[in-house]
Amino acid sequence: MWGVWMSNKKSRNLLLLNYFKPSIYLESYEKINLDSLKNSGIKLIMCDMDNTLIGWNERIPSPNVLNFIKNIYSHNMEFVLFSNNIRSRVENFAKKAGITNYFWDCKKPLLGKMKLVKKLFKYKEEEMIIIGDQLVTDVLVANRAHIKSILVSPLSRNKEESKMVQFLEKHILKKLSQKNILHEGFYNEGEIGGNYEIL
C-alpha cells in the first residue's frame, strides 16, 4: 500500500518534470538549423528576448541577431518576439532588429498572450515553436500550450531576475539531470534525416 503510494508520487513527479522538457536543446540561437525546422513543418517561430537574443544589460541587437531574423524571414517563416519584459525595452529592440510582430509583458508561463498569438496567427500547434533560455518561463509555457520548444543557454546571468525564479530554474535543472532527462551544457544538436531529434 505504502509502496503503491510512493510509486504514484514518483510517477507524478516525473510527469511534472516533463513540463520542463524542451524539444531541442542548443547552445544558442545561432545553432538553430532553420532548414531543419522548416522541413519539420514549423511556420511560426516565437522567441524570448532577454538572454536568448540579447544580454539583459545590452540594448542594441548584434549583427548575428539581425542575420538570424533576416534568415527566418527569407525562409518564409513568421517570427514573433515574445517577452516578459516591459513595452519600451521590447519595442526598442524589435524596431532595431526589424521585427514586426512583438509582444511584451507576456507573463510566461501564463497562457494569456500565447492564446492571443494562436488566435492572431491561426497556425496549428505543431507548426509553432518557441525559443528561450528559461525552463520555468519559456519551456513551461510551450509545453502548457502543446507546442515545441528550443532551450538555449542564457547569454548572461540576469541579476535583475528574481531570486525565486533563479532558485526554481536551478532546482529544476538539477532534477532533470538526476532523472537523466537533460544535462546542463550537453546539447542535442544531432540531426536525423534532416530533422532535429526531438527529445
Ligand SMILES: [Mg+2]
Ligand atoms: Mg530569457
